[in-house]
Amino acid sequence: MKQLNTQILIIGAGPSGMVAAGYLQKQGVECLVVEKSSFPRFSIGESLLPKSMENFKEAGLLEAIKAEGFQKKFGARFIKEDKLGEFDFSEKFGKGWDWTWQVPRADFDLVLANEIQRKGVKIYFNAEVKNVNFEEKQSLTEVVINSEEKIEIQAEFIIDASGNGRVLAEQLNLNASPKISGNSSIFTHIKETNRPKGKEGELITFEVLDTKTWFWYIPFSNGNSSLGFVSENEWFEGFSENNSVAFKEMLKNLKYYNNRFNSYPFLFEPVKLPNISRNVTKIYGKGFALTGNSAEFLDPIFSSGVAFATESGLRAAKLTKLEVEGKKVDWEKDYAEYMQAGISVFSSYVKEWYTGNLQKLFFHENPRTDIREQICAVLAGYVWDKNNPFVKNHQRIIGNIARMIDREEINI
Numbered sequence: 001m002k003q004l005n006t007q008i009l010i011i012g013a014g015p016s017g018m019v020a021a022g023y024l025q026k027q028g029v030e031c032l033v034v035e036k037s038s039f040p041r042f043s044i045g046e047s048l049l050p051k052s053m054e055n056f057k058e059a060g061l062l063e064a065i066k067a068e069g070f071q072k073k074f075g076a077r078f079i080k081e082d083k084l085g086e087f088d089f090s091e092k093f094g095k096g097w098d099w100t101w102q103v104p105r106a107d108f109d110l111v112l113a114n115e116i117q118r119k120g121v122k123i124y125f126n127a128e129v130k131n132v133n134f135e136e137k138q139s140l141t142e143v144v145i146n147s148e149e150k151i152e153i154q155a156e157f158i159i160d161a162s163g164n165g166r167v168l169a170e171q172l173n174l175n176a177s178p179k180i181s182g183n184s185s186i187f188t189h190i191k192e193t194n195r196p197k198g199k200e201g202e203l204i205t206f207e208v209l210d211t212k213t214w215f216w217y218i219p220f221s222n223g224n225s226s227l228g229f230v231s232e233n234e235w236f237e238g239f240s241e242n243n244s245v246a247f248k249e250m251l252k253n254l255k256y257y258n259n260r261f262n263s264y265p266f267l268f269e270p271v272k273l274p275n276i277s278r279n280v281t282k283i284y285g286k287g288f289a290l291t292g293n294s295a296e297f298l299d300p301i302f303s304s305g306v307a308f309a310t311e312s313g314l315r316a317a318k319l320t321k322l323e324v325e326g327k328k329v330d331w332e333k334d335y336a337e338y339m340q341a342g343i344s345v346f347s348s349y350v351k352e353w354y355t356g357n358l359q360k361l362f363f364h365e366n367p368r369t370d371i372r373e374q375i376c377a378v379l380a381g382y383v384w385d386k387n388n389p390f391v392k393n394h395q396r397i398i399g400n401i402a403r404m405i406d407r408e409e410i411n412i
Ligand SMILES: Cc1cc2nc3c(=O)[nH]c(=O)nc-3n(C[C@H](O)[C@H](O)[C@H](O)COP(=O)(O)OP(=O)(O)OC[C@H]3O[C@@H](n4cnc5c(N)ncnc54)[C@H](O)[C@@H]3O)c2cc1C
Pocket: 011, 012, 013, 014, 015, 016, 017, 034, 035, 036, 037, 043, 044, 045, 046, 047, 048, 049, 127, 128, 129, 130, 161, 162, 163, 164, 165, 166, 167, 185, 186, 187, 228, 273, 276, 291, 292, 293, 294, 297, 300, 302, 303, 304, 305, 306, 307, 309
């Protein structure tokens, strides 16, 4: 059996793995990537957050992405019946990027993988990790290439960026109850041949059907648009078992987008994912770190998945470099606690979205400028900025303000 050696083995060539690979390559640390699929391959997670731009830049990937002409995203719009909540990232509290992209992930992930290979990192495609044997910090990973050839990879450290493949979470029994539970999603793409010009054909928009149910519209620069619904698992039981039929039935419930998408054929049979949230008991251990979705996924409502995937990929790569250099690394403080600080902010926002409290703030008729700017910074992914009261006090502030709105004590 062929055996390879590397300092760092990265499992998965999604955004998390590619940012990790980009950083390590820049730092001259040896790494190789194994990826189960062949690229391009479909993936969901198409609306990015400005915070992730910092990570792409640090990993040396930003210029390659810029060259592709993806649809720029300057903010996001939320609509519920006649109410509107619109956020412009240039008006956010604090410093940081005020734009990013909306991307068809098949194309986007291919750009990242091509750039990583151009820089000299080897990616094995159609290479599925089957098993990992740890001996102290060293590991021997069994990989099957093209469903037939078995190889073994010896590594000093593994970055598991396998997304929903959840390689180490499954193998080491690390799965835990998710922080947000019981939501499903269904989504597809259309070619929008009659797309309106300007904002209506460019801006990501969320149409809220009820407190628990919402729809996304994400237009791409290639003329295709992503459409999807998220709700509690039970909501989906009210529709046909045939995904195409069900999706058409769901589209009829839209008020703002009344009939706009009904006549377009789906570019692929709508995909339904049940119970979309994920969690683990720990995100690092002897000789490995979990990054991106292989560690945790909350909910799509604030498009935070790729931002966390790249943040954790970059952070883990930085710590891994120190580790293989023989330096002492405090994984608990510098990785687990750091990541949880950001995730817990979004987790509060997602929970308060589904209680309806956050929706009261979003759809308030006379929003107070400072509050909107501070929320906007969170929506841009700046969830580690403790100068922002909506970060620092994330557990209480949304509920408190919602109650003040209810009692008409505050005009936000
Ligand atoms: C309905 C829905 C909507 C979403 N919308 C958004 C959004 O708008 N914005 C956003 O930022 N996020 C969104 N997300 C989240 C987003 O999809 C993920 O957070 C993001 O793709 C995670 O990136 P990743 O690099 O961790 O994993 P992935 O991008 O999933 O990459 C993991 C890679 O690992 C490979 N792999 C898996 N198993 C193995 C194995 N055994 N061996 C080798 N390779 C393997 C896979 O083939 C894959 O290419 C959404 C999620 C859902 C469910």
